Amino acid sequence: MKSQIIVVGLAGNPNSGKTSIFNALTGARQKVANWSGVTVEKREGRLKYKGYTFKIVDLPGTYSLSSYSIEEIVARDFIISENPDVIINVVDAGNLDRNLYLTTQLIDMRTRVVMALNMYDEAEVKGIRINTDTLGALLGMDVVGTIAVKSEGIDKLLDAVIDVSSKQSQVSRHIHINYGNDIESEIQKVQKTIRSVELIQEKYSTRWLALRLIEGDRDAELKLKRYRNFEDILKQAALSRLIIEKRYNDDIETIFTDMRYGFIAGAIKETVKKTAPKRRDFTEKIDKIVTNQFFAFPILIFFLWMLFELTFALGQYPMDLIDKGVILLSDALEATLPDSVLKDLIINGIINGLGGVIVFLPNILILFMGISFMEDTGYMARAAFIMDKIMHKMGLHGKSFISLVMGFGCNVPAIMATRSLENTRDRILTILVNPFMSCSARLPVYILFAGTFFSSFAGVVITSLYAVGIILAFISAKLFNAVFFKGQSMPFVMELPPYRLPTLKTTLLHMWDRGSLYLKKVAGIILVFSIIIWVLSSYPRSSEIEKKYTDQSNEITKTFIINKNKIIKAHGPESKELTMLNEENEALFEKVNIEKRSEEMKYTLIGRFGSAVYPLIKPLGFNWQMGISLTTGFVAKEIVVSTMSVLYHSAEEESDNGKQKSLREVLRNEEYGITPLIAYTFLLFVLMYVPCIGTVAVIGREAGWRWAVFSIAYQMILAWVVCFIFYNAGLLLGF
Amino acid sequence: MESSEIINHTFEDTTLSPNMQDYVEMIEVLSRTKKVVRVKDIAKNLNIKMPSVTSALQKLEEMGLIIYERYGYIELTEKGKKIGVNVYDRHTCLSELFTTVFKMEKKRAEEVACRVEHQLTSEACRQLYKFLEFYKSEKEKNEIWAERLNNILEERPLSELRQGDSAKIVHIEGSGPFKKRLGEMGFRKGELLKVLKYAPLKDPLELRIKEYNLSLRVEEAKEIIVKPLSI
Known part of the structure; x- marks a missing residue:
């Protein structure tokens, strides 16, 4: 029945334990998506309780509901638009003062609120005692004490939600925060x-909008522009603003925050009793070590x-298993399916592609388990605190470092990790510069060329890259900062939450979250x-x-059979000569095969x-x-090596039998004209040019496709320009 | 200091180089606290190597400002004593001005006093001294203007506080989203905060406000004007 679905929005400050409440409510029955049009995460979950179905929407954690950020x-x-039946306002009981600021705004919005007084x-322990009944009566909402990580108080919370949505609550009522006569008359x-x-009245609470x-x-101004008479309204609002500012001799933001905090101070005075804390905060003790002048960096580097x-x-083991599985599967299919x-x-297309997709999964799961642990314990904020000075010089945020x-x-996975950055601008910047970090797939190319052309300086060359x-x-x-985000410098007001031990459940849920997100959206x-x-x-095939x-092979086989018979006649079937001939024949086949693959490759699109x-890269x-x-x-960048070995008709690795020339030897061959200068230029190009498919896909998902296209274009152009300059400068200098 | 002493402070100018002034000043200071002044003590207190001190002292002896006594004891001549007292008077006057009136931290005040003492003219010094004495006596009488001056000079950007300092917010400069965000997070006039620590690279800083910890970049902390609380 439709009437039994209750839509609940979860609102609260970051670090208020909102996610824990959400997990306690919904367990693993959650969906992660993005809010339409923006890269802000949207989580939804459902649960059944006392015959009602609850649809729970986890709103982004914010300190306020003004239009300071996309999240807000x-x-x-x-x-406003989705008209949830009830908002659960998750509040950190240990930090009531600041948490209630958001509550005052919810009150202004005339929403029906149930407060989860979390971590009471x-x-x-901190010596804070809160009288929940009085607080509820003052704020006009049910207040329920919860300890989300222990799932305590969750049932009571749901009972309260049912009461409020069915209008049975004794406490719930609309109150006004009184801003004083001067402001109130302007509001009116x-x-x-x-x-x-x-039309406006139907959609918005007029008091809130005012x-x-x-x-x-x-x-709010922007959204109003759809309606007629919006100019009159704006004019009146501007006038009122002026009057209030003049009356209080301060700017409007300060006046309103002061008023709200005044209201909060009043509420707290009547409901909170403070006694001496029962034990010392151990956060301070940990911080003494973790952000210590001398230990901070070693500890960060260690973590x-x-x-x-x-x-x-560690991720390599499951990755190898996946690889093996893919090979087994394709071998099995190869044997059973008819050729077509x-x-x-x-x-080659689907199974290999799938293999290429899930091969990232172990990395992602482990990385996000680690990141989730760092975030939930509170260490992530400290890492950002330590690194911010350096990262800020790049125009990035301390958290970009990870x-x-x-x-x-x-x-x-690195780009997916940018989700821990709250600010969109920081996130996009971090995503865009990420491909310049030489990923492990580029290493085989570096090793091949550095080892071939700079033998004893190979290490130096790789490090330089x-x-x-x-x-x-x-x-x-x-550059991006100056061009795209000019003047959008975001302040670094970052909360350093107390250290907490996360539960296994939260960590695993978080990990699962990312894993499934990756599989659904990126894979x-x-x-x-x-x-x-x-x-x-x-394709096409010729x-x-x-x-x-085939003719060549047949020819070889023919000659082979003739020679074989000759040798058997002369030396007998077990002779040394016959083994030699066999080996020669194999090598010959191999050679023809590689030549064939090489020619086929050239024929494909x-x-x-x-x-x-080629004309484009010739100048390099x-x-x-x-x-x-x-x-x-x-x-994938490592494919550069295998393609080369095919094109140069060589074995990828140093071969044991020595019949097949190794790629290293071939590359050194003068007829191909690769000088050390060209080799280094090539490595520079590999470092800079297009991110691989996986990276492009994940950039597209996380930052939007426009940025993905931009990223490709930028990196191509940069790679070409830098290599062109480097190569020609090198030539001039006589290398 | 007693008022009769005012007459004694002449803050006379000297043609001696700042470097030499420091030596004479140090000898004067040491002679007040110790029975005898040794080269060793001078070197230690000025943080200069012994040989350099010795050669400087020789020059001072040639100028007739000091007397080298037996056992390496050093004494100022009457001429030298006059310069020493003058320079030291300037120093104490300036450092007191910087600490009690300008509310600078003791160590920083001493540093600046050391630099400025050689440059000021005797006239400027005398006037500053008179101002300092007047301000102190007015402050003692709880004159409103002195209170107000005191308040203004005590205020400083949050970024100038040291680890462990507590302060009260006076006001927040600037405007726009930053100010609004700070306001929403509880930064408002009269709110108390405490600087917990600076990051290892001296930026950002961590502070405690309203029962929670927050980090701010130094650049942003400059916008928050606070009044330190004396402990």
């Missing part, structure tokens, strides 16, 4: 002009090293991309090439594209093989 606008729009056990004036437009307009709320190791070293294009698509470090492992990446990130961040895109790239790299090499871009000193390799590297 999102939370506010939900309350902690407050009692604005309300009167608003009432002249009926308040917002007097306070000069840009978002990050551990996070990095866990994510990428469909089979090819299934095995994401950037993770970028050295893989940019995909990492350094160049960091410098480019720095410069790019500054599909990567899969589609992978299939497209696979098609491009396998029957001529096929025939040419991607091969043609790679050859077509690159040859056509490099062009094709770079093109295929879009799938």
Whole structure:
């Protein structure tokens, strides 16, 4: 029955335990999505209780509901437009004063509120005793004490919600926060002009709207422009604002916050008793070590090293298993399915693509378990506190640091990690510079070229590439800041919450959250991309090439059989000569095979594209093989190496039998004309050019597709320009 | 200081180099607290190496400002004593002005006094001294203007507080979202806060306000004007 669904919005300050309440209410029955049009996370969950179905929407954690940030606008729009039956206002009992500020705004909005006075056990330890009945009576709302992590008080909370939504509550009533006669009369004036437009009245509480307009709320002004007479209303609001400012001789924001805090101070005076705390706060003790002048950085480096190791070293085991599984599956299919294009698509396109998708999953799960642990304990805020000075120089936020470090492992989970940044601008900047962190997939390319051309300086060369990446990130961040986010400098008012031990449940839920988000939102895109790239790299196929090499193979087999018979006749079937012939024959086949693959590759769309871009990369000193390799590297950067080995008709690794020349030897071959200068330029290009498919997909999801396209374009242009300058300067200097 | 002493403070100018003034001043200071002044003590207190001190003292002896006695004891001549007293008077006057009137921290006040003492003319010094004495006596009488001056000079940006300092918010400068956000988070006139610590790289800082901890960049803390609470 429809009447039994109760829509509840959860509102509260960051660190008020709102997420814990949400988890306690809904458990794992939650959906994560984005609020439409913005990259702010939206969580929804359902539960059944006493015959009612509750739809719980977790609103972004905010300190206020003015239009200071997107998060606040999102939370506010939900309350206004989606008309929730009840708002649960989660309040940290240990920090009632500041938490009640949001409550005053909820009161202004005339919403029906139930207050969850959370973590009241902690407050009692701090020596804070709150009379919930009096507080409820004063604020006109039910107040329920909860301890979310222990699921205490949750049933009572739901009972209160039912009472309020069915209008049975004894306590719930609409109250007004009295702003004093001067302001109240101005509010009434604005309300009167608003009432002249009926459509507005239907949607908004006139008192709330009047308040917002007097306070000069840009978002409210913008939304008003749809209605007729909006100019009159704005005029009246501006006039009222002026009158109030003049009367109080202060700016309007200060006057209103003062009034609200005045109201709060009154409420607290009547309801809160403070006694001496029962035990000393241990947060201070931990902080003495963790943010200590000398230990802070070693400790941070240790934690990050551990996070990095866990994510990428421990994650390697399940990743290997996934790899093996994919191979087993494709082998099985290879054996059972009849040869067809469909089979090819299934095995090489879909299965491989799927493998490429879930291979990131272990990384993501482990990384987010770690990050969630760091966030929930409160260490994340300290890490940001320690690093902010350096990151701020780049125009980034202290918290960006974690994401950037993770970028050295893989940019995909690293970009997802930017979710812990509250501010959209910080998040987008961090996402955009992340690809400059040399991920582990680029390392094989670095090792190959550095080892081949700079043997004894290989280490220096590789280190220099990492350094160049960091410098480019720095410069790019500054540039983006100046171009896209000019004058949007965000203040670093970051709460340092007390240290708390998170429950296993919260950590696992958080991890699951990210994992499922990745599978649902990113994986599909990567899969589609992978299939497209696979098609491009396998079609069209040429029957001529096929025939040419089948003929060659047949020829080889023919000669082989003749020679074989000769040898058997001369030396017998167990002879040394026969083994040699067998080996020779195998090598010959291998050679023909590679030549075939090489020619096929050149014939495919991607091969043609790679050859077509040759004129573009020629000024950088690159040859056509490099062009094709770079093109295929879009799938994943390590593929550059395997493509090269195909194109250069060589074995990827140093081969044991020595018949096949290794890629290193081939690259050194002078006929290809790769000098150390070209090699380094190529590595620079690999460092900078397009992020891989996975990264593009995740940028598109997290920052929006416009930014993903921008990221590709920016990195391509940057890579070309830097390499062009570097190569030509190198030539001039005689390298 | 007694009022009769005012006449004694002449703050006379000297042609001696600032460097030499420091030596003479130090000898004067040491002679007030110790029976004898040794080269060792001078070196230690001025944080200068012994050989440099010795060569400087030789110059001072040539100028007839000090006498090298037996056992390496040093004494000021009458001429030297006059300069020493003058320089030291300037120093005490200035450092007191900086601490009691300008509400600067003791150590910083001493540092600035050391730098300025050599540059001021005797006239400027005398006038500052008169101002200082007048202000002190007015303050003692709880004159309103002195109170108000005291209040204004006590106010300073939050960024100038040291670790562990408590303060009361006087007002918040600037406007727009930053000010609004701070207001919503409880920063308003009269609210108490305490600087808990600065980050290892000296920026940002952590403070406690309204039962919770918050970090702010130093650059932003400059916008918050506070009045430190004396403990």
